[in-house]
Amino acid sequence: MTRIFVPRDAAAIAVGADAVAAALAEALPGATIIRNGSRGLAWLEPMVEVETDRGRIAYGPVSVADVAGLVAAGLLCGQAHPLCHGLTEEIPFLKRQTRLTFARCGITDPLSLADYCAHGGYRGLERAIGLGPDDTIEELVKSGLRGRGGAGFPTGVKWRTVQQAVGPRKYVVCNADEGDSGTFADRMIMEGDPFVVIEGMTIAGVATGATKGYLYIRSEYPHAIATMNAAITLARGAGYLGADVAGRGAAFDIEVRVGAGAYVCGEETALLESIEGRRGMVRAKPPLPAHKGLFGCPTVINNVISLASVPAILGKGAEFYRNFGLGRSRGTMPVQLAGNIRQGGLFEAAFGMTLGALVEEIGGGTATGRPVRAVQVGGPLGAYFPPALFDTPFDYEAFAARDGLIGHGGIVVFDDTVDMANQARFAMEFCAIESCGKCTPCRIGSTRGVEVIDRIRRGEGREKNLALIDELCTTMKLGSLCALGGFTPYPVLSAIRHFREDFGVAEQETT
Amino acid sequence: MGEYLVWSVDAAADIIARHAGGQGPLLPLLHDIQASFGHIPQEAIPQIALALNLSRAEVHGVVTFYHDFHEAPEGRHVLKLCRAEACQAMGGERLAGLARDRLDLDWGGTTPDGAVTLEPIYCLGLCACGPAAMVDGELVGRLDPVRLDQIIAGLRAP
16 A cells, blocks of 8 residues: 655644645545655645655645646656656755654654654664663763753763762753754654654653653643653553563653743753752752752753664664764754745754755755845854854854854754844843843843833834943843843844844834 | 633532542642633632642632633634744734734733634644634634634624
8 A cells, every 4th residue: 555644744734734634535536645854945835745665755835736647647646747756765955864853853753652663763772772871971961962052061961960960859851841943853753753752751760760751742742741651651552661561670650841931941950940840940050960950960951953862872883873974063953944945944064064055055045036145043042143154063062152042953944034133122022021030131131131122123222222231231141040041142142233223224114 | 712601610519539649739629610611610729729739819819820721711712913023924913913903902911792702822733733722622724814714703702
C-alpha cells in the first residue's frame, strides 16, 4: 500500500494539514496516510510526500482544493504537477543541511517506537549505559555541546556538577518554555520526534543519578504537549521509562508540566519556581540549580535541543559531533528562519555559516520581495543586525563580538518598511509586560524605557534622551537578575546604533 | 469553546483531590480548575489554599502572575492574535488593529454580547508562517485581513 505523509506539526496544521489529510484519505482509500513531523520547509506546508520506488516525492503547499488535481495527475506514483518539488531529499533547502539532532524529524511516524528504533533510536542510551555515568559525561564534555537554549554553557560540565552533587533526590528538567519569537525548534522536535527528547532526558538521568524528569512545556504549544504525553506513555509501556529503564536496572520517569503563559518562566530558576507551584520569580544565583535546584535538590536543567542532541552524540561518538562547527561552537545548530522570509523554516547546519548566507541564500530574502533591512537574531532579547553585518558567522563568540547573541537560533527577518524605533519600543514594552518584578532594573527600567523611547520618537530632547536610554540600558544590563532585564538592551541599543535615522523623526505616531 | 461546569464546592473538591498529593501541584490544579469552570472562581481560592496548606495570598499571587489564568469568565469565543516580532514582520500589528476595530475592543476585552474575547499572545511557534492566531484553541497561520474578517464574522454569528 502506498504511503503518503502529511505532517502533524502545528505549523502544518495551522495552514490546513488536517483538512488536506482528510481529503487525501477520502480520495485515495487505498493509501496509508502517515502523519509525520515537519521536514521544516515551512513555506511548502502543508507539504505532502508520497513514497515511491525512487524515494519520497514532495508536493506543496497543498490545499484541499489541490487534492483532486494532484490525484488525477498521478500523485500516488509521484508524477509531475505544478506543486511537485521532486525528491524531497534533493530540495536544496534540505540537501544543504547537516541533520544530526533533527535526523529523523519529518521522516518517521513520531509516535512509532518501532520507527524510532529502526532509525537509530535508543542507541545513545544503550551506549551510555554501557559506558557508565563517568564516561558518558566525559563523552558529552568532549563533544563540545553547549546549551542550545541561549546561554551556551557546556552541557557536560553541568551534568558533571549534578553527578558530583549530593542530595536526597536528583532531577532532570527539560526546558520547553520556548517563548522567543522566531524560534520553533523545540516545538518541531517535540511534535516530530518526541522519543529523542525522552531518550536525551533518560541519558541525563542515568548519567547524573536523577530518577525523575520534568518536561515543562509552554501552554501555547498544545500539539507538543499532546504528542509528548502520548510518547511518554508509549515509552513507559515499552519499558524505556519506569522502575527499570530498558531492563538495565536504573529508574527514571518523566512528567509533563504545562506552563501558563509567562515568558519569564523560560529562565531556568523561574521555571523551577513554576514547577514548584509558585509565581515564576527568578531566583538569585548562587546556589546554582545543579547544586540546589528543583525542590532544593541537585537538578540538571537543559533546553529541549540540548537534550535532543545528546542521543546522537552518544550514538555516533563525541569525535563525530565535534568535527562539525568551528572555534568553541561545536556540532550543529538548528537555525530557525522566520518572519518576513521567502523560504522560512528549520535549517540545521554546522556552526559557521554567515548570517547573510542563511538569510539570502537559504532563506531567499524577504517574502514581500522588498529589501531586507534588519534581522533580529536570538529572540526578543537578541540584537538587530543590518545587512552590513551579514558577514557575521553563526557562532556564539562571533555574535557576542558584535554585541549580539545567537540565543536559541531564531532569525527574524524584516523588510525596509520596518520602523526600528518602534521595534526598540516593543522590546522595552515586552520586557515590562513579562518582567517577574523581582529586580528593579527590569521592572521599572522597562517602563521608563518605553517612556523615553516615546519621547525620542516625538522629537523631545532627542540627544539627551538617547544618552538617557544608553544609561538606562547599562543599568538594566548590569543590574538585572536574569536575561530578561539584562538582555533587553540588546535589541534596543542595536536598533539605535545601526538604524539611527529611525530615531530622529519628529511628530511620529507613538502607539 | 466547550461547555463549562457551574461552580460547586464538591466539583472543586474532586479536582483538588486529584492533585493534592503530587509534588508542586498548584499549576496543574489551577489548569484543571480553569478547564472545568472556564475561569478561576474566587470561591476556589480559599478552598485550594486550605487543601495545599498555603495562604490565600499565595494562591491569589500565583493566579494573577500567569497570563493564562483569569478570574472572570471569558467570551464564548476567544481570539488570540500573536503580537511578537516574527508576526510583526509579516504585518501582525495591522491585523491586530483591524481586529480591535472590527470588535471595538482593546486587548483583554470581551464584546458586550459576550461572544468574543480578544487577547494578545506572544508567540505560537508558527514564526515561519505568520501572522498567526489561535481561535478557540485552533491554530491559524498565514493570516490575512480577508481571512481575519471571515473568522471574526464566524465568531460573532449567534
